[in-house]
Amino acid sequence: MHEFGPPEVLRYEDVPDPVVGRGEVLLRVRSVSVNRTHCLRVRGGEYFPGLPFPHVLGVDPAGTVEAVGDGVHVWKRGDRVVVHHAIACGACEACRAGEGEYCDRQRQIGIHRWGGYAEYVSVPAQNVHPVPEGLTFPEATVVVRHAPLAFALARRAELRAGEWALVMGAAGALGGFVVQVAKLVGAHVIAAASSDERAAAARECGADIAVNYRAEDLLEAVLRVTEGRGVDVVFENVGDRALWPKSFGSLGFRGRLVTAGAHAGGRVELDLGRLYHRLQRIIASPRSSLADIERTLAESRAGRIRSVRIDRVLPLAEAAVGHRLLQERQVIGKVVLEPPAP
Numbered sequence: 304m305h306e307f308g309p310p311e312v313l314r315y316e317d318v319p320d321p322v323v324g325r326g327e328v329l330l331r332v333r334s335v336s337v338n339r340t341h342c343l344r345v346r347g348g349e350y351f352p353g354l355p356f357p358h359v360l361g362v363d364p365a366g367t368v369e370a371v372g373d374g375v376h377v378w379k380r381g382d383r384v385v386v387h388h389a390i391a392c393g394a395c396e397a398c399r400a401g402e403g404e405y406c407d408r409q410r411q412i413g414i415h416r417w418g419g420y421a422e423y424v425s426v427p428a429q430n431v432h433p434v435p436e437g438l439t440f441p442e443a444t445v446v447v448r449h450a451p452l453a454f455a456l457a458r459r460a461e462l463r464a465g466e467w468a469l470v471m472g473a474a475g476a477l478g479g480f481v482v483q484v485a486k487l488v489g490a491h492v493i494a495a496a497s498s499d500e501r502a503a504a505a506r507e508c509g510a511d512i513a514v515n516y517r518a519e520d521l522l523e524a525v526l527r528v529t530e531g532r533g534v535d536v537v538f539e540n541v542g543d544r545a546l547w548p549k550s551f552g553s554l555g556f557r558g559r560l561v562t563a564g565a566h567a568g569g570r571v572e573l574d575l576g577r578l579y580h581r582l583q584r585i586i587a588s589p590r591s592s593l594a595d596i597e598r599t600l601a602e603s604r605a606g607r608i609r610s611v612r613i614d615r616v617l618p619l620a621e622a623a624v625g626h627r628l629l630q631e632r633q634v635i636g637k638v639v640l641e642p643p644a645p
């Protein structure tokens with residue numbers, strides 16, 4: 304990218320190979336995914352308007368280790384690895400306390416430094432994790448991109464076995480992993496999606512019930528299923544003004560609503576009276592911890608967490624096509640980009 308703008312500002316061109324610095328790993332990229340906030344909104348200049356150019360997007364590359372910098376002993380050439388994008392500063396109070404997820408100086412691969420829309424990318428060794436056995440590179444990209452946050456959301460919401468959960472945007476990539484994690488915890492899951500096809504995708508992830516809220520009243524459906532009690536946890540990663548009364552209204556007594564996204568705008572009307580009378584909580588959880596990443600790797604090795612649907616895999620040269628498909632909501636699940644094979 305040399306400028307902000309529509310998908311066509313993504314140019315496929317040659318740049319010098321990245322240099323691998325001390326404490327870094329040089330990756331030969333095999334897959335990277337297209338993300339709404341971290342790719343589309345960055346490209347449009349909405350998410351990080353101060354971004355210096357030229358810039359290379361790509362928060363979640365997976366591939367093989369090509370070289371390691373000084374001080375890196377864990378990885379060797381040829382290892383199959385996947386990158387998690389968050390770089391904690393390592394120096395602030397939260398980082399020193401071992402809580403990097405609360406670092407207020409957190410930086411991100413693909414935003415604060417060049418990312419994985421490339422044949423090669425250099426990343427800090429702390430961001431590199433092994434590809435779980437049995438996963439393809441595209442699957443590893445998708446799983447490590449979204450599942451840690453799903454675990455973080457369930458953790459912050461204190462979701463327990465036997466509870467009822469409502470997952471908004473359940474056909475989205477994050478939503479699909481939230482459904483899986485909620486089932487893993489032992490909760491009952493109602494998935495909400497905007498079409499029958501999207502509801503089917505949520506059911507594929509294990510949802511007990513999937514509601515197409517364009518065809519059926521979501522609140523009525525939730526109250527019917529929960530015998531009038533409402534759900535214990537709402538995973539609300541949509542933030543749609545019109546839909547909010549249905550999702551917030553679905554929250555039962557002592558319910559927790561947890562959010563890590565606002566693709567539909569995020570400005571909603573909150574009924575504080577309802578919130579305090581019913582002893583409810585609203586929790587923000589935009590980040591995952593190292594423990595959430597490790598849990599993701601372990602559960603996917605065990606086959607208990609699987610990739611959400613990958614709608615299509617495109618050559619890296621067609622990144623702009625991938626951006627347009629996601630922007631125009633023509634895909635269900637993920638779009639993955641692949642650089643030319645080595």
Ligand SMILES: [Zn+2]
Pocket residue numbers: 391392393394395396397398403405406407408409
């Ligand atoms: Zn920090």
